[in-house]
Amino acid sequence: MDPTWVQYYDAFYSFKNYAKESQDLIQLIQPHLQSDGKRWLDVACGTGKHIEWLAREFTCTGLDLEDGLLAAARQRNPGLTFHQGDMRTFSLPERFDVVSCLFSAIGHMLTQEDLETAVANMARHLLPGGVLAVEPWFRPADWHPGRPHMITAELGDVKLVRANTSLPPVNERITVLDFHYLIATPQETQYHREALELRLTEEAEMRAAFEKAGLQTTYEPQGITGRGLWLGRKPQ
């Protein structure tokens, strides 16, 4: 993703309150945490907006698939370490008190096997007593096709629109987010289209992934944004 698009990406998500989400997340995790350190790994960290706030209380590291997003994360959080990697396969030498995967990034796992591989890999990076926190994509029953959505944003004198319609999921499981973008700059208005695939996941499937990874598992139905939050503690 080029730097201009990374700026647009942040502008589209400017409705999110990363400061409050981070505070709420720490509060939800704290009662489960039994390791005594302060090391936090945010997987699929995007442009590092949760880390910006989490780093006030924890020593944070970030990881993401996209180099362009990581460049913005590094700029936002000077002095912190960011790695490029896939949540299924990354391998770091350190272990962490908390590993998080937020804003439904786990939905990029398009099969149950990939979901279980990613959860097991993130759990492997926990210290004994540490906690994995995953904010899921929707459950099949919570997906309502036929709803139009629109986000508008501004970045200096550039006006941004992102519109899409919730479509029936492919094979009842894969939601295709068919995003249509209009970018109005002082020179011209550009049109872009992007399709993102995310897998709807049953609670039992997410629980199975956590339990197979050996985690003591809890589900918080509200979570930090209303999408729920899975918490799993690695036994001591």
Ligand SMILES: C[S@@+](CC[C@H](N)C(=O)[O-])C[C@H]1O[C@@H](n2cnc3c(N)ncnc32)[C@H](O)[C@@H]1O
């Ligand atoms: C909706 S964004 C969430 C970003 C960030 N957590 C936030 O809350 O702003 C989803 C992120 O998942 C990342 N991602 C997608 N597939 C991934 C994978 N297989 N491994 C690691 N990151 C991935 C994307 O690059 C993107 O940064």
